[in-house]
Amino acid sequence: EIVLTQSPDTLSLSPGESAILSCRASQSISSYLAWYQQKPGQAPRLLIYDASNRATGIPARFSGRGSGTDFTLTISSLEPADFAVYYCQQRSNWPPYTFGQGTKLEVK
Amino acid sequence: QVQLVESGGGVVQPGGSLRLSCTASGVTFSGYAMHWVRQAPGKGLDWVAVIGYDGTNEHYADSVQGRFTIFRDNSKNTLYLHMNSLRTEDTAIYYCARDLWNTGWSGFLDLWGRGTLVTVSS
Numbered sequence: 001e002i003v004l005t006q007s008p009d010t011l012s013l014s015p016g017e018s019a020i021l022s023c024r025a026s027q028s029i030s031s032y033l034a035w036y037q038q039k040p041g042q043a044p045r046l047l048i049y050d051a052s053n054r055a056t057g058i059p060a061r062f063s064g065r066g067s068g069t070d071f072t073l074t075i076s077s078l079e080p081a082d083f084a085v086y087y088c089q090q091r092s093n094w095p096p097y098t099f100g101q102g103t104k105l106e107v108k
Numbered sequence: 109q110v111q112l113v114e115s116g117g118g119v120v121q122p123g124g125s126l127r128l129s130c131t132a133s134g135v136t137f138s139g140y141a142m143h144w145v146r147q148a149p150g151k152g153l154d155w156v157a158v159i160g161y162d163g164t165n166e167h168y169a170d171s172v173q174g175r176f177t178i179f180r181d182n183s184k185n186t187l188y189l190h191m192n193s194l195r196t197e198d199t200a201i202y203y204c205a206r207d208l209w210n211t212g213w214s215g216f217l218d219l220w221g222r223g224t225l226v227t228v229s230s
Contacts, residue, residue: 034216036153038153042222043203043205043221044153044203044217044220046208049218055218056218087152087153089215089216091214091215094167095155095158095169096155096169096170097155097158097215099155100152
């Protein structure tokens with residue numbers, strides 16, 4: 001089973017700043033990685049798939065990059081609605097599809 | 109309105125059974141693989157099972173293999189999860205989610221329901 005480790009666990013930033021979230025896989029997953037955003041009481045929302053492709057309706061402020069074992073999600077010019085928990089997920093080696101433990105992006 | 113709506117959650121004793129449903133409206137259902145993902149209270153996301161668009165392929169997480177069964181009725185735009193031999197560690201919000209790809213499956217989930225809470229407790 002592929003283990004995804006996200007860092008940091010919590011990221012404290014102010015609106016207008018940029019956020020960089022990391023996800024590391026326990027073995028190479030090529031570019032088979034997605035990022036999701038989850039707000040309290042809501043279902044997750046797909047942001048990025050195949051490491052760098054934005055899902056439908058996702059603003060260009062969200063960008064993903066990486067391949068192999070190291071991936072990043074960058075959110076530029078943070079807006080109040082961006083403060084949430086973010087998960088990465090792999091589809092390279094399944095079942096199971098696995099998720100990272102999440103990074104909480106909070107207001108500083 | 110495009111949505112997936114789960115139902116069937118509730119409180120059940122350890123060893124008991126429960127069947128969850130997920131009904132799609134305003135969205136193409138029959139051409140897509142469908143997944144169940146769960147989230148224990150205050151915890152992260154845990155993939156449970158997937159079924160192909162035509163119901164002929166299914167896969168499970170090891171933790172539920174042999175206890176849970178995923179199936180679908182495309183004529184009713186409905187996905188199901190039958191859960192047997194429930195354990196306290198199965199307590200979670202259960203989300204149904206549609207796969208990103210049409211007719212194949214990617215493993216990425218682009219449309220989610222709001223979830224239904226299953227509590228396994230004596």
